[in-house]
Amino acid sequence: MAPRVAVVIPVINEGETIAGVVGSVSRDFFDEIIVVDGGSRDDTVAQARAAGARVIVEPGAGYGAACLAGARAAADCDVIAFIDGDGSDDPRDLSRLVAPILFDDRDFVIGSRTRGTREPGSMGAHQLLAGRLAGLAMRALYGVRYTDMGPLRAIRREALDKLGMRETTYGWNLEMQMRAARAKLNILELSVTHRRRAGGASKVAGSLRGTLRATWNLASTFVRVARAR
DSSP states (O other), rough: OOEEOOOOOEEESSTTTTHHHHHSSTTTTTTTTEEEESSSSSSHHHHHTTTOOOOEOTTTTHHHHHHHHHHHHHTTOEEEEEEEEESSSSSHHHHHHHHHHHHHSEEEEEETTTTSOOOTTOHHHHHHHHHHHHHHHHHHHHSSSOOOOOOOEEEEHHHHHHHTTOOOOOTHHHHHHHHHHTTOOOOOOOOBBBBBOOOOOSSSSHHHHHHHHHHHHHHHHHHHHHHHH
């Protein structure tokens, strides 16, 4: 039986962009498109369903909680990919990330925005700096070189299950990379295209409060995972 592949898209108030993201996911490559809505007040849910996604509504769920809910919903899939719903990442890159898992021996493939092509204004200096600092810290701890903490990624189902993910916030991506490195998964980083969001407002970079909250999430996640046995 051919491996089944799912893509999980965590969203909140992405009614302007989600249909375009869902519509750009290759149906030849992906068996499931799962949108997890954290309690949108716009028409995100309706737009996602109209575009052909399976929608799970988790009111109040943080970023990590939404990703985990989507992964659980795809229980019958062998590979899980993740992408944001704001249109900043190109869904056509998803198949490039999944292929090394399906046809090679990779367990975890992450898309690097810093190594790829970035549209001017798509990433702030603080995002680039955070990715670089986190990468240096993880290399010091685990000997694995990362250049980004981007949302575009794919992982083998059995590998994800073994990581014991628990972060419910924006620290989810960092936790996954740290746990994957510590578990000595076969990791690959590929360059991907990054654009300015296609619509709506960023929940992180769109305000000082959002930026500070995300920074705290990352810092607390790093300390917690680094201290765990």
